[in-house]
Amino acid sequence: MSAHDSLDTAREALLIRKNLLSEKMLNMIDVAIWSYDLFSLEITIASEALTRITGYPVEKFAKFKEWESLVHEEDIPHFLEWSLTIRQGVPDQCEYRIRHASGEARWIQARVMPVLNERGEVSRYDGVVIDISSRKAMEEELHRSEQRYKSLFEFHSDIICELDLDGNVIAINPTAERITGERLLGENANFSIDDVFGADNIQLLKGYFERVMQGSSQQFEMTSRHKNGDVFHWEMKKVPIRVNNQVEGAFVICKDVTSKKSIEKALADREEQYRLIADNMTDMMGVIDNRANILFASPSCAKVLGISESFPGTSVIDYIHPGDQDRLRNDMSEIIRQKSNRLMRYRIVHANGSYIHFEALGTPVFGDDGEVNRIVFVARDISEKAKIEKELVESQARYRHSEDRYRRLVELSPVGIAIFKEDEITYINPSGMKMVGAESCGMRRETDVVKEWVHPDYHDYVRERIAATLKNGYSPPGEYQILHRNGRVIDISMTAIYDPEAASIQLMFEDITLAKQSQRTLIESEFRHYRLQASLDRFSHDLFGVMKVSQLERRLLREVREVMKTNRVSLTEVEHNEDKLCEIIETTEGCYLKIGEIRGRSYLLCIHDKPATLQITSQRVWLQTIARYVGVLFDNFLMIEDLSRELEQIAIPQVAPTWLLRLLFNLTENERKRLSQDLHDAALQEQIIWYRKLDLLMADDSITEEIREQLGRISQGLLDVVYQIRLTCNELRPPLLKEEGLVSSLEALFDFTQLRTNYSILFEAAHYIHAISEDQLIGLYRVVQEMLANATKHSFATEVRIELSSQLDRVHLRYEDNGIGMDYRKVKDSYQSIGIYGMKERVRSMGGIIDFDSTMNNGLVISVSIPAQD
Numbered sequence: 112m113s114a115h116d117s118l119d120t121a122r123e124a125l126l127i128r129k130n131l132l133s134e135k136m137l138n139m140i141d142v143a144i145w146s147y148d149l150f151s152l153e154i155t156i157a158s159e160a161l162t163r164i165t166g167y168p169v170e171k172f173a174k175f176k177e178w179e180s181l182v183h184e185e186d187i188p189h190f191l192e193w194s195l196t197i198r199q200g201v202p203d204q205c206e207y208r209i210r211h212a213s214g215e216a217r218w219i220q221a222r223v224m225p226v227l228n229e230r231g232e233v234s235r236y237d238g239v240v241i242d243i244s245s246r247k248a249m250e251e252e253l254h255r256s257e258q259r260y261k262s263l264f265e266f267h268s269d270i271i272c273e274l275d276l277d278g279n280v281i282a283i284n285p286t287a288e289r290i291t292g293e294r295l296l297g298e299n300a301n302f303s304i305d306d307v308f309g310a311d312n313i314q315l316l317k318g319y320f321e322r323v324m325q326g327s328s329q330q331f332e333m334t335s336r337h338k339n340g341d342v343f344h345w346e347m348k349k350v351p352i353r354v355n356n357q358v359e360g361a362f363v364i365c366k367d368v369t370s371k372k373s374i375e376k377a378l379a380d381r382e383e384q385y386r387l388i389a390d391n392m393t394d395m396m397g398v399i400d401n402r403a404n405i406l407f408a409s410p411s412c413a414k415v416l417g418i419s420e421s422f423p424g425t426s427v428i429d430y431i432h433p434g435d436q437d438r439l440r441n442d443m444s445e446i447i448r449q450k451s452n453r454l455m456r457y458r459i460v461h462a463n464g465s466y467i468h469f470e471a472l473g474t475p476v477f478g479d480d481g482e483v484n485r486i487v488f489v490a491r492d493i494s495e496k497a498k499i500e501k502e503l504v505e506s507q508a509r510y511r512h513s514e515d516r517y518r519r520l521v522e523l524s525p526v527g528i529a530i531f532k533e534d535e536i537t538y539i540n541p542s543g544m545k546m547v548g549a550e551s552c553g554m555r556r557e558t559d560v561v562k563e564w565v566h567p568d569y570h571d572y573v574r575e576r577i578a579a580t581l582k583n584g585y586s587p588p589g590e591y592q593i594l595h596r597n598g599r600v601i602d603i604s605m606t607a608i609y610d611p612e613a614a615s616i617q618l619m620f621e622d623i624t625l626a627k628q629s630q631r632t633l634i635e636s637e638f639r640h641y642r643l644q645a646s647l648d649r650f651s652h653d654l655f656g657v658m659k660v661s662q663l664e665r666r667l668l669r670e671v672r673e674v675m676k677t678n679r680v681s682l683t684e685v686e687h688n689e690d691k692l693c694e695i696i697e698t699t700e701g702c703y704l705k706i707g708e709i710r711g712r713s714y715l716l717c718i719h720d721k722p723a724t725l726q727i728t729s730q731r732v733w734l735q736t737i738a739r740y741v742g743v744l745f746d747n748f749l750m751i752e753d754l755s756r757e758l759e760q761i762a763i764p765q766v767a768p769t770w771l772l773r774l775l776f777n778l779t780e781n782e783r784k785r786l787s788q789d790l791h792d793a794a795l796q797e798q799i800i801w802y803r804k805l806d807l808l809m810a811d812d813s814i815t816e817e818i819r820e821q822l823g824r825i826s827q828g829l830l831d832v833v834y835q836i837r838l839t840c841n842e843l844r845p846p847l848l849k850e851e852g853l854v855s856s857l858e859a860l861f862d863f864t865q866l867r868t869n870y871s872i873l874f875e876a877a878h879y880i881h882a883i884s885e886d887q888l889i890g891l892y893r894v895v896q897e898m899l900a901n902a903t904k905h906s907f908a909t910e911v912r913i914e915l916s917s918q919l920d921r922v923h924l925r926y927e928d929n930g931i932g933m934d935y936r937k938v939k940d941s942y943q944s945i946g947i948y949g950m951k952e953r954v955r956s957m958g959g960i961i962d963f964d965s966t967m968n969n970g971l972v973i974s975v976s977i978p979a980q981d
Contacts, residue, residue, distance in 0.1 A: 143240040145172075149233060164219060164242045166212025183208035183216055193221075200225045200233050206243065218247040270365035273352070278320055281360065290343075290367050323349040323361045332368075344372040394491040395469070398476075401447060401484060403427050403439070415492060417462035427488075432458035432466055446473050447483045456493070468497035525621070527603075531577075532615035546603070546622055548596025566592035566600060580607040580616055590623070590815060602627045604813050623813060630818070633808060636729065637825045640801050643733040644832040646674050647794060650737060651839060660748045667741050671716070674733065679719040684712045693739045695731055704734065707742040709749060716741075736794065740786070747782050751775070775956075780844075780889055787844040795836045802829045845892060853888055854879060854915065857895060861913075864899050870908050870928070872899075878916040881979040890957045891924060894975060897950050898926045906930025906971060917979065924975040932965040 143161035186207035272283035408422035471490035527543030908930030959977030
């Protein structure tokens with residue numbers, strides 16, 4: 112072998128080794144390399160990667176149609192279009208899916224390089240096939256992630272925007288435009304941070320942005336006011352965008368929490384209101400768990416129970432009466448089981464050891480699982496209600512037990528009881544039947560009750576009372592007249608009550624005929640007493656001006672005739688008899704009274720008739736009283752006449768001695784004293800007794816208003832008579848004159864006088880120091896009385912001055928008025944001079960002197976001076 116051949120052999124061997132190495136390397140990579148000869152229609156080169164990519168051996172692809180059969184049916188149009196391009200000799204690549212031998216779809220990337228021959232015709236295809244299924248899967252996942260991100264970005268309810276490193280908005284979702292109403296991106300964008308978040312918040316946003324750019328997320332809240340005045344509350348979160356561990360911008364998530372803040376504020380306000388209510392309510396409110404542990408208790412709980420301890424952490428059962436604890440547990444179990452409200456009643460232990468009755472409403476509170484996990488209690492004190500209910504139950508029990516007893520009581524009641532319904536008496540007890548003279552009781556009376564039983568004069572009144580009872584539910588006691596079956600008129604008092612349940616009127620009536628008769632009798636008696644007392648008062652007043660026995664006799668006869676209603680009255684002197692003074696002696700022709708004894712003969716008041724008035728006790732008492740009064744005056748007048756005649760005979764030209772004057776005045780005072788005592792002990796006390804009886808009668812509810820008014824006028828008249836008798840007693844004998852002294856008695860006299868006169872009295876007694884005798888005390892008092900009587904009747908004065916003083920051993924009394932005065936010489940013998948004469952004689956009886964100083968229209972001055980004697 113030549114060297115040249117050896118060299119060629121070596122080269123061939125090297126080439127074979129290189130080809131094997133190249134083939135081995137091609138088979139090791141995942142890229143399939145192939146070559147297809149169009150003239151031989153064979154694959155001249157195919158790497159093993161083609162089998163790994165398709166799952167088929169290379170021989171399957173000897174025909175081009177075999178490869179076309181692997182193409183995914185959805186990608187065939189795209190594949191044919193691509194095949195047409197490369198057939199035209201244009202190099203191209205295409206990505207499509209094929210069916211792997213396992214049946215799964217795989218993505219491949221095919222690159223084909225057409226090879227042209229010398230004639231410019233495509234003679235071969237050289238191509239590369241790469242399995243890009245993994246890349247396609249990654250791209251698909253990336254695409255889905257982008258879609259999710261886009262959906263999250265565009266449809267998120269919060270504002271999301273992307274900022275670059277300078278804080279410029281790169282992207283922002285549509286929610287921002289919906290919330291703010293601003294066009295933020297795209298055409299006609301008018302985005303302004305100042306407008307959206309407010310100029311006051313710009314520096315705050317910049318500060319947070321700078322911290323985000325340093326790599327830390329920021330979360331904060333802020334409030335902004337839009338330029339249109341709307342207020343927004345935001346929850347802001349800024350997150351840095353990191354790329355390759357470098358911050359390249361930031362995401363800003365802005366959540367509009369305006370509604371949330373409004374709700375939170377409303378909830379806070381509502382919570383404050385509830386807390387205010389809970390803190391100030393009087394009812395107890397609390398929350399317990401399923402084991403009865405107290406979670407919350409209102410302040411009212413401590414107030415009601417009288418304790419200051421904290422309730423949370425304790426059990427509500429600890430505060431319940433031992434007898435009610437099991438019932439509370441059962442009620443709680445029912446609330447949890449039925450999941451509904453429950454009204455309960457318990458007794459709660461107070462701090463002082465007593466028990467309080469409570470009514471509580473338990474309301475379940477549900478957890479997330481729909482089960483009851485808490486119970487809200489609202490309780491109130493019903494101790495009074497429980498007490499009333501207990502009493503009501505006991506009362507009902509008593510009523511049931513005593514119904515028969517009440518029925519018997521109604522049947523046996525002396526008061527008439529009836530039921531009136533639909534214009535008929537449906538029931539009437541025996542007393543009522545007896546009252547109207549009916550024959551049976553307890554039976555329905557189908558009759559017109561008003562016409563049959565009620566007196567015709569009361570028909571309209573009864574119908575009005577029935578209508579008033581139906582309207583008001585009751586009518587107070589009223590008086591009617593009904594007709595007995597025998598025609599007798601009966602007075603009744605009736606009360607009516609309407610029963611709405613039975614639609615009937617219950618009547619209670621009693622016979623007041625005797626009471627009415629007694630009432631009329633009493634009224635007549637009161638009128639009679641009033642007339643008799645007025646007669647006594649008038650008679651005693653008229654006798655003040657009587658000075659002779661003949662005048663007294665005429666006045667007595669006139670008064671007796673008027674009061675006793677008879678003209679056959681006379682005064683007669685008879686021989687002395689043993690009849691008692693002022694005792695009425697009945698005779699066949701009439702009656703007589705011994706008034707007194709005159710010179711051994713009996714002086715009688717005779718009534719020659721038997722008038723009906725004489726049978727009335729009060730009339731007889733009046734006759735005895737006036738006879739006793741006249742008898743006293745007779746004795747005095749006769750004694751005075753006898754003494755006067757004796758004096759005239761003894762010393763006609765002489766002045767009466769002072770001892771005689773003192774005697775006469777003493778006799779007069781004694782008679783005044785005795786008469787005052789008689790009036791006080793007899794007439795006055797009798798009037799007071801009758802006034803009190805009349806007052807009790809007026810308080811009786813059964814009398815009518817008309818009669819009550821008449822009795823009121825009679826009562827006032829009795830008071831006037833009582834007052835006049837007391838005045839008369841005081842004038843006859845001044846009360847406590849000796850005990851109180853002259854000054855105090857005169858002051859009382861002046862006070863009383865000024866109530867009845869129109870002039871003022873100025874009294875001065877600062878210089879009075881003497882203590883005088885009882886006769887002088889009474890004498891000066893009578894003199895002052897006469898002075899005031901003269902001022903009242905004659906002086907027409909507006910001011911009276913009286914001065915009482917002591918000088919050495921004498922007592923001085925000075926009277927002065929500013930009246931019309933008088934001519935003393937002219938009135939000396941006139942009727943007016945009687946009072947002046949009386950004063951002079953009074954002063955002379957005390958050994959004193961009196962002086963008058965007056966002229967017409969210049970007032971009157973009277974000066975009295977008496978010796979001071981103990």
